[in-house]
Amino acid sequence: MSANSRLTIAAHALAWIGLYQRQGHEVATSEQIATSANTNPVVIRRLLGELRRAGLVESRRGVGAGWSLARELESMTLLDVYEAVEPGPLFAMHRTTPDQGCVVGYGIQPAMQGIYEGIEETLRHELARVTLADVLRDVLAAPR
């Protein structure tokens, strides 16, 4: 499925900012988060930019700038993050229109569309059940 790690990295960044703020800091820098996630700061800035557009985080510029949460972790779900960073549907239709003269070619897309919609709705429901506070709790619960 060519799985991507965007949801994982976004959750990582949010958990990191949330923990950092709990420790009394105002803002976190993309540099710090990138070090924790072992990637490049630009990758983090790109992802957090999408989360900012979705209203999950805020950013400040200038000296002492960085990122902070726009809402409590308790009020953020994985669905919010998923919708912010994953553009398209889970399953795709044919890349080219199937033969409309064939019974199957004609009916397959509406059929699959209906089935996929139900499945994606269930997926969204599952993602909405997990808050970022749950994620951070699980992160901190990892045995040393």
Place this chain on the structure above:
Amino acid sequence: MSANSRLTIAAHALAWIGLYQRQGHEVATSEQIATSANTNPVVIRRLLGELRRAGLVESRRGVGAGWSLARELESMTLLDVYEAVEPGPLFAMHRTTPDQGCVVGYGIQPAMQGIYEGIEETLRHELARVTLADVLRDVLAAPR
């Protein structure tokens, strides 16, 4: 998410073979299916080859050769097809190991793994609820 159409095309092929057999034919060729799906016969053969390895279809060679169902459409679910054609997990972890000296970097992978497993289990359960006979019924129910 870079959605792919493998599941859609595989379901299309199975529905096509199933309908063709209901009409009294023994085997379907990749050429016929490719015409209906508006793609290349090799693409169909590659997909059906994976379904054959999963025990869903059989193939014959030689003149008058082609593909036939190995089981009834009623006993095949979208989960069977999904597992046959989709190799990896839905969500990926970090491509590089996060900073193990950081609390979040250390705990994020086990945390997300647990969450993702639950979600994928739900997805599989949903896919298992839909049989290929359901798909064919929906295909034939499309309004003209």
Place this chain on the structure above:
DNA sequence: GCTTGTTGCAACCTTAGTTGTTACGACTGC
């Protein structure tokens, strides 16, 4: 045995998406 139609499969190209990287302008606290 030859012909023919089909699968099996390897090789290659194109396209698209993600990730990583560099560079530099914009902004702001000091």
Place this chain on the structure above:
DNA sequence: GCAGTCGTAACAACTAAGGTTGCAACAAGC
């Protein structure tokens, strides 16, 4: 003005999917 950080563009590297061509393997029918 300086320094630190975001915002963003540009580009390369990598991966996966899909499309295409070519050809060997196979088997039914003659």
